[in-house]
Amino acid sequence: MQDNAQTEEAANGIGAAGPLRCTIDIDTSSAPPAEQFDLFQSWHSSLADVELLCEEFDSFPARERVWQLGSLALAFIEYPGTGYRRRCSSKKNPVLDHWVLSIPHTIPPEGGPARTGQLRWHCLAAAHQDEAEDDGVLCLFFPRNFAFSQPFTLDIRPEMAAFLTDYVLLLHGSFPNRAENDVPYMASATTNLLAACIKPSRDYFFVAQGPIDAVIMARAKKLVAARLADRDLTPDKLCQELGISRSRLYRIFEPVGGVSHYIRRQRLLKTRDALGDSTDGSPIASIAERWGFMDPSTYSRTFKKEFGISPKDARAAGWLGINDTSSAGRPHDVPVSLSSILMNS
Template sequence: MDIRLIQSNQRIDAKARRAASKLPVSLFDTADLPPPERFAAWRESIGVFLEVDLLRSGDEAHFDGWAESYLVDDIVLSRCAASAQKFDRRPLRVAHDSIDNYMIQVLVDGTIDMAFGRRALSFPTGQVIAFDLADVMDTVNSTFDLVSVFIPRRRLAPLLARPDSLNGATVDPVSGTGRLLATYLLSLYQSAAQLSPTQASAAAAALIELIALAFNGVAHDGGDVPEALGKAELLRVQNFIRAHLAAQTLGPDMIAAALGISRARLYRLFAPIGGIAEYIREQRLRRCLTDLVSAKQARRQVAEIAWAWGFSDPTHFARAFKQRFGRTPTEIRRAAPPIARRDRSSLDPRVGDRLHEEWLAGLA
């Protein structure tokens, strides 16, 4: 991948590109704000999908950030550059905002450190990284410059061999598919302002295909299921599981009988993603989390919600829930409700139009 594809003067020329673009464009820039006000404006804007914090006290005085985004059909293509900071998506936030998108990034400059369960991952300049915004996120970015594409799950997941295992996945940027993906994404961003809506739509569809091609080629441990057949069969089983999560009898026996698949085959299909029992438990825990923070479910008892999603033992449920989300079900329920959507008339025009906030929050 040639990072030189990204021009260094993009920030200077952003307003001219917006005026010439045939696509919807959103600009956000802290440059016209007094330095002490810049980070607060940035945090409020990025806060539509991420929690943001500085690494050290006093960094506010030197903060700088800008972003340029294009809306292409139902995906958002964005370049973002800013000072060092920390980004989070915690379980409660994931449940509250219901954002269900993938974020694929090419790190043009800087580094990213990611806490992923018990593992620590580090991504250098040039890396191609995938994040699943329906999952938790805990990263620290040095001063950075990156190009991202935000894609609704419904458009990318059907093309992926492991749609629920993309968070923190990377593609080798010097591999054939990695170089192809990174170069195409950077080139698409560079050319976006010059494309017609029809051209951009076709280019975005090709990008989604390239993302699937690149990440499906990433090696994973375990599993001996032939790729093409295994992908289709796994998706079929996952769809069945999600449709029957409330069934107390949901398990390998029920699934095997309903779909005509042997138990051994089921175990092989799910081995690369932690096993079928773990997959069922994860999906049920996510449904419980969503219900626990829902205003519509406020009158239901915790045990009732757990039972509705297949947890017959309240003690086991409470233990599994805290292990997964770091807080008890009761603590989650007592947490503050999500911040209401801001009135756009109150937004500071000095930082730009901020349309990207509505785009990112509204992708579906």
């Protein structure tokens, strides 16, 4: 069992140092419902003053997770949204002067993935106030003078703000597959990207090339996923929509076998999912054509080369319920505060 666990961790890129863990993982469930907002307020009492503007509330279920990346800290805070409008104000006598980049998220009433709002930023030492009733926020904290000298305002162009938003979301989404020994790399990459976006220069962009390429890759994958059924999807069209050269797109996708290979594999995965769905009785040729494979024999050979099994056998296995499933959870709770992390960074 131990060997299997080690093999699984290695496959996920997790080394001997162990998986990346939250420095803080707390929620309000330990307090009586009527006192949950008071507990939430106490988490941030040294950073900002938070008021709940609604007149009555039965509870305030909230959770905060924080990951420390060297002198940076990334916090994901979830709380009740609609009907729980809050006002956040800066401290009159601040003890911290860190920058905060915030990305709010809202869960649609009809369900589905959360919608992210526009990037916001401010300095903890400067006068600031805002109101919101979103469902949570992803915050990146970093020292005010960590990589550049700035006053109490940041000049971030709209295209750079969009780029930073994509990067912070990508960084947070990568944490389940990260190890503790990845922290120095993530901190360095994030620092370089912040410098490149906030104070653009040729040197900053050069050192930030890795994280910049990662964001372009993430954007490209989103475009591919959205247009996977489009038979006219080509590398040239991706270049046009991403605003990059063909050579750069090819270089970014080289580690995964090239952009054409990536698109083909994603389409093959879609056909594999459809074949394994016992409620989809469409002919195999129709499923292949749905995802851009017009010649059945070529599709069958390509599918077998990719997965080591024919489409017919894949359908039989899927309908018999032969699937690989795995799950992992690693609760972690350390009694420290976000402000203490920032003070010691």
